[in-house]
Amino acid sequence: MRLGDIARLVRSKNAGPFILTIDVMVADGATFDRVVGSGALDPEKIAEIYGVDPGTIVSFVLREALTIKVSFPRDVPSGSLGDSDVYGCQYMWRLAGVDIDDARSA
Amino acid sequence: MTGAAPLRPVRVLSATGMLGTGFLEASLERGIEMGALAIGCDAGSSDPGPYFLGSGKLSRAAKANKRDLELIVRAGRRAEIPVAVGSAINAGADAQLAEAIRLVHEIVAEHGLSLQLAVIHSELSREWLLAANREGRVRAMPGVPDLDEDTILGTAHLVAQMGPEPYGAAFDAGADVVLAGRSSDAAIFAALAMRLGVAAGQAWHAGKVLECGAAAAVQRLHPDCILASYDDEAFTVELPNSNMACSALSVRAHGYYENADPFHIHEPGGMIDTTASRYEELPGGRVRVSGSRFVPADRYEIRVEGSRLAGYRSIAFAGVSDPILLDDLDNFLATCQEQILAKCRESLSIEHGRDYRFIVRRYGSPAGVQEPGETHKIGLLFEVVAIEQALARAAAAVAVHTALHHPVRGWQGLVSNLAIPFSPAVFDGGPVYEWSVNHLVAIDDPIAPFRVVGPRQVTGEFIDAAW
Numbered sequence: 001m002r003l004g005d006i007a008r009l010v011r012s013k014n015a016g017p018f019i020l021t022i023d024v025m026v027a028d029g030a031t032f033d034r035v036v037g038s039g040a041l042d043p044e045k046i047a048e049i050y051g052v053d054p055g056t057i058v059s060f061v062l063r064e065a066l067t068i069k070v071s072f073p074r075d076v077p078s079g080s081l082g083d084s085d086v087y088g089c090q091y092m093w094r095l096a097g098v099d100i101d102d103a104r105s106a
Numbered sequence: 107m108t109g110a111a112p113l114r115p116v117r118v119l120s121a122t123g124m125l126g127t128g129f130l131e132a133s134l135e136r137g138i139e140m141g142a143l144a145i146g147c148d149a150g151s152s153d154p155g156p157y158f159l160g161s162g163k164l165s166r167a168a169k170a171n172k173r174d175l176e177l178i179v180r181a182g183r184r185a186e187i188p189v190a191v192g193s194a195i196n197a198g199a200d201a202q203l204a205e206a207i208r209l210v211h212e213i214v215a216e217h218g219l220s221l222q223l224a225v226i227h228s229e230l231s232r233e234w235l236l237a238a239n240r241e242g243r244v245r246a247m248p249g250v251p252d253l254d255e256d257t258i259l260g261t262a263h264l265v266a267q268m269g270p271e272p273y274g275a276a277f278d279a280g281a282d283v284v285l286a287g288r289s290s291d292a293a294i295f296a297a298l299a300m301r302l303g304v305a306a307g308q309a310w311h312a313g314k315v316l317e318c319g320a321a322a323a324v325q326r327l328h329p330d331c332i333l334a335s336y337d338d339e340a341f342t343v344e345l346p347n348s349n350m351a352c353s354a355l356s357v358r359a360h361g362y363y364e365n366a367d368p369f370h371i372h373e374p375g376g377m378i379d380t381t382a383s384r385y386e387e388l389p390g391g392r393v394r395v396s397g398s399r400f401v402p403a404d405r406y407e408i409r410v411e412g413s414r415l416a417g418y419r420s421i422a423f424a425g426v427s428d429p430i431l432l433d434d435l436d437n438f439l440a441t442c443q444e445q446i447l448a449k450c451r452e453s454l455s456i457e458h459g460r461d462y463r464f465i466v467r468r469y470g471s472p473a474g475v476q477e478p479g480e481t482h483k484i485g486l487l488f489e490v491v492a493i494e495q496a497l498a499r500a501a502a503a504v505a506v507h508t509a510l511h512h513p514v515r516g517w518q519g520l521v522s523n524l525a526i527p528f529s530p531a532v533f534d535g536g537p538v539y540e541w542s543v544n545h546l547v548a549i550d551d552p553i554a555p556f557r558v559v560g561p562r563q564v565t566g567e568f569i570d571a572a573w
Contacts, residue, residue, distance in 0.1 A: 015366040017541045018249035065358050071366035073249035079155030080540045086155040
């Protein structure tokens with residue numbers, strides 16, 4: 001089961017030109033616990049799928065809002081040479097495609 | 107405030123999330139009917155990238171900006187309430203601010219309006235930032251390298267995000283309409299609310315919700331207005347357009363949008379703290395938010411943005427569907443690139459890395475069968491950024507012509523590989539900019555860096571030098 005199939009919304013956007021922020025929003029507490037429990041949003045997993053230093057990842061697990069937010073520095077600042085996503089909005093595909101039944105990193 | 111007769115409830119209307127993206131005239135009218143005491147609108151953002159600050163150009167057509175600005179200014183005059191437009195327009199550089207001032211002059215002339223306009227500049231000199239840097243008052247935003255003098259000197263345009271204080275000064279001096287350069291989005295609305303006596307915590311957090319217009323709705327059908335009402339302990343948001351509604355979750359979740367930390371939102375002069383904020387749904391798609399705080403910082407810091415010229419770009423785009431080529435795509439592109447770099451050196455005397463950069467972006471998967479409706483199986487976007495436009499164009503033309511006939515492993519004879527959609531194949535993109543400054547600067551006076559012009563009566567034609 002992909003995270004994107006079970007979540008209400010997975011979106012990414014710049015938080016300023018140098019930082020990417022990803023929101024994962026689910027419909028209910030049971031799904032929230034399942035997603036958090038899967039490890040798909042652990043810093044180690046985010047680091048692995050996005051190729052970032054885990055020490056640069058900032059996460060918020062917000063059960064009252066049924067939202068998990070992870071942020072990390074962009075690989076390339078918005079609009080810099082070599083960028084392919086000025087708004088940062090299509091970085092989300094890697095996380096949306098993670099298999100939450102098999103997410104624990106090696 | 108004890109012993110006084112109850113005042114009109116304080117309400118501030120946000121016209122839309124971004125000037126020029128539109129809103130329903132009926133929604134704006136409804137917001138005025140509902141008792142708005144001020145109208146604000148955010149007119150800029152750094153989201154579209156460094157090009158707009160670097161070039162001073164506008165991202166949305168003058169006509170689109172004018173349509174929105176005209177409705178806002180006229181509504182403000184009819185209701186005799188203040189109007190604030192911030193980050194006008196796009197990046198808030200002086201050239202873009204001048205465009206906004208020009209539009210207001212046209213609107214005044216066309217509709218016979220009488221208004222006192224104040225303009226607040228946000229563009230800074232390189233010398234200002236050099237001095238701040240030497241004095242140790244500069245620190246980098248997360249993920250940003252520290253500033254050095256060469257970077258400052260190489261920056262094309264610098265602006266700083268102003269807080270509410272310059273707006274307050276302009277309105278205190280008698281402005282009906284304030285056009286401001288680069289501003290903190292929330293500060294535009296915090297300024298309006300605080301002038302009406304609203305406490306900082308509510309004023310700022312409401313500002314954060316208002317600045318995106320109807321984006322805080324459960325389902326935003328189109329860009330539109332949003333209204334905040336303030337009482338002693340809370341603010342309540344609602345959409346004048348009854349086809350859209352807010353929920354506790356939609357308003358809370360909106361605070362997450364484009365923020366890395368949903369609980370601590372740094373602003374000029376302090377931080378919005380939403381850790382204790384409570385979101386209560388009220389009938390009619392309204393949400394009441396209480397418990398929000400504004401925590402003043404020990405040092406007043408403003409965020410400075412700067413953009414520098416990185417070169418000139420030309421591009422070409424082509425489709426490829428040949429399955430024999432696609433079976434060997436990685437090798438094809440790698441060997442083709444070697445040829446391109448060699449030909450650029452031979453024919454144009456330019457070196458990759460020194461004089462230009464060549465990048466190929468692939469779109470689509472080479473594997474599998476081409477589907478009906480796909481123009482071609484994959485797309486190749488060739489990009490050259492060079493020290494001069496003519497060199498970028500020439501190198502992009504070399505890239506296209508080389509790739510067009512580059513040999514394909516598996517075919518014998520002269521091949522043609524690219525489905526080029528246009529004549530000419532190469533498009534000049536003009537100057538390319540990069541963010542060079544995204545730093546916090548500590549200042550003593552929240553108004554001093556931001557030159558306030560006016561208020562003065564708008565008459566006659568717009569003369570740039572007068573503002």
